[in-house]
Amino acid sequence: MRLDWELARRGYRRYAAYPAATVAGVFTNTIFGFLRGYVLLALYEHRDVVGGYDAADTLTYVWLTQGLIATVYIWGWEDLAIRIHSGDVATDLARPVDPLRAGLAFDYGRALYHALFRGIPPFLVGAIVFDLTGPADPVAAAAFTLSVVLAIGVSFAWRFLYNTLAFWLLHYRGAAVIAMLVANLFSGFIIPVAFFPEWLKTVAYATPFPAMIQVPIDVFVGRLDGADVVSALAVQLAWLIGLLVVCRVAFAAGTRRLVVQGG
Amino acid sequence: MDDGARVYLSLISAAIRSQLQYRISFALDVVGMFLVTFLDFAAVLVIFHNVPQLGTFSVSEVAFLYALSAMSFALAEFAVGHLDALNQLVRTGSFDVMLARPRGTLFQVLASDFRMRRLGQLLQGAAVFVYAVSGLDIPWNAARVAMVFVTVLCGAAIFSAVWVLVICVVFWTVEGRESTSAFTYGGQFLTQFPIDVYSQWLRRFLAYLVPMAFVAYFPGLYLLDKEDPLGLPSFLHFSAPLVAILAAFVAGGTWRFAVRHYRSAGG
Numbered sequence: 001m002r003l004d005w006e007l008a009r010r011g012y013r014r015y016a017a018y019p020a021a022t023v024a025g026v027f028t029n030t031i032f033g034f035l036r037g038y039v040l041l042a043l044y045e046h047r048d049v050v051g052g053y054d055a056a057d058t059l060t061y062v063w064l065t066q067g068l069i070a071t072v073y074i075w076g077w078e079d080l081a082i083r084i085h086s087g088d089v090a091t092d093l094a095r096p097v098d099p100l101r102a103g104l105a106f107d108y109g110r111a112l113y114h115a116l117f118r119g120i121p122p123f124l125v126g127a128i129v130f131d132l133t134g135p136a137d138p139v140a141a142a143a144f145t146l147s148v149v150l151a152i153g154v155s156f157a158w159r160f161l162y163n164t165l166a167f168w169l170l171h172y173r174g175a176a177v178i179a180m181l182v183a184n185l186f187s188g189f190i191i192p193v194a195f196f197p198e199w200l201k202t203v204a205y206a207t208p209f210p211a212m213i214q215v216p217i218d219v220f221v222g223r224l225d226g227a228d229v230v231s232a233l234a235v236q237l238a239w240l241i242g243l244l245v246v247c248r249v250a251f252a253a254g255t256r257r258l259v260v261q262g263g
Numbered sequence: 264m265d266d267g268a269r270v271y272l273s274l275i276s277a278a279i280r281s282q283l284q285y286r287i288s289f290a291l292d293v294v295g296m297f298l299v300t301f302l303d304f305a306a307v308l309v310i311f312h313n314v315p316q317l318g319t320f321s322v323s324e325v326a327f328l329y330a331l332s333a334m335s336f337a338l339a340e341f342a343v344g345h346l347d348a349l350n351q352l353v354r355t356g357s358f359d360v361m362l363a364r365p366r367g368t369l370f371q372v373l374a375s376d377f378r379m380r381r382l383g384q385l386l387q388g389a390a391v392f393v394y395a396v397s398g399l400d401i402p403w404n405a406a407r408v409a410m411v412f413v414t415v416l417c418g419a420a421i422f423s424a425v426w427v428l429v430i431c432v433v434f435w436t437v438e439g440r441e442s443t444s445a446f447t448y449g450g451q452f453l454t455q456f457p458i459d460v461y462s463q464w465l466r467r468f469l470a471y472l473v474p475m476a477f478v479a480y481f482p483g484l485y486l487l488d489k490e491d492p493l494g495l496p497s498f499l500h501f502s503a504p505l506v507a508i509l510a511a512f513v514a515g516g517t518w519r520f521a522v523r524h525y526r527s528a529g530g
Binding site: 019025028031036039042043046051171177178182185190196 | 285288291292295296299300302303305306309310312313314315316317318380436438439440441442444445449452453456460461462465469
């Protein structure tokens, strides 16, 4: 536990070391919040409710997703693939700590920094400019926080998993781009999953992606309550554990065929 | 052909040849990207699954704008997409080496790569274009066909100019790179939809000042033979080439200004 804590602190500090990058990221996330917000608001010229969301829910959804981009970090993470590609992963294997566990602890540290400095600021801008929906009560707020914590874990396990493809592929970047586009759509990051046609909704909920973005948001805006919240959190936890097991298997299989040149 | 163009062509053809060395990997990339970028377009279809119209625009009309924007953006990514790594060049000191060479720095950076892998996106844009046109009743003639090509090329030029302009921020702060995405990828997003959905301040800033409205929206109104919901004058429909040239001059000037004020990262 002590070790995980120390790793998490380093994760936090690594990202805290670049404040200008944080400002740049907040700027971009905020501009995109406005763009996406106005596009989705145009849906309400014709209807009052779309997929169970009213206009305020949809704007809340948009600004939450903009805050969750860096916090949950569903794309753009290639740390492990780069280490596999360069052979540095051999160093990780020689360390007395499991790379998956170390990566997860480090990522939770990173996520705390990003939640505070890249998650909250764009959401505040959105809340000042638009009328947004808030969590109904402190219990819903607590459930949202817990859901985000689980979402970060699911996202990390997913990133770790597709990064292990670098053991088999010479060019992992194509895989990374595909991973990003798939996650973008099915997590409900571009459009709420509730807006999907039924068959596409079924496809989405058969994947771990809604557990990264859509579930925390549905908890926040109160689309899920009571027993539904508990079961949604349980599904997130199941995906987290399941993906971590698959990560372990994939990483072990990858290391068995790993050849590091000139060590 | 002048010397600069000859050197540029020989450098990028070398870059393309090197990317084609891994044939299967290249083919998978192109086909994979072609298929997967439809997930991006699926978002547009999901919107229209819920509403019949976005403002005064139908699904085919939005798809038409999307296609023009996607093809322009793919061409821009071919030519200048690797500018996103300029912060790395500055940080590692590779950019300082370029200053010592007898060619312009922008020329050297642009000639260093050519993202042929983006071919999949260009093909996807073309496929969406076919889908859009099949659902529309466009009065095609020679002028309109020519206008499609002019629009895509001018759109690519505007995207590229904006890319060059905003990436200059890394000459002042290497960490500021991500702020440029608001204009490059943000511009790509903005141009996929009719600009009348955006509020006025955002239109003024991103559509007219950063001239994204000239990528797909204004020429698109002419091609679709459509009334402008904003009621702006119709000469704007044909202004993209002028705007592209102007944008290129502003971008080139900014780059020169930035490089003159550039102080090495001290590597």
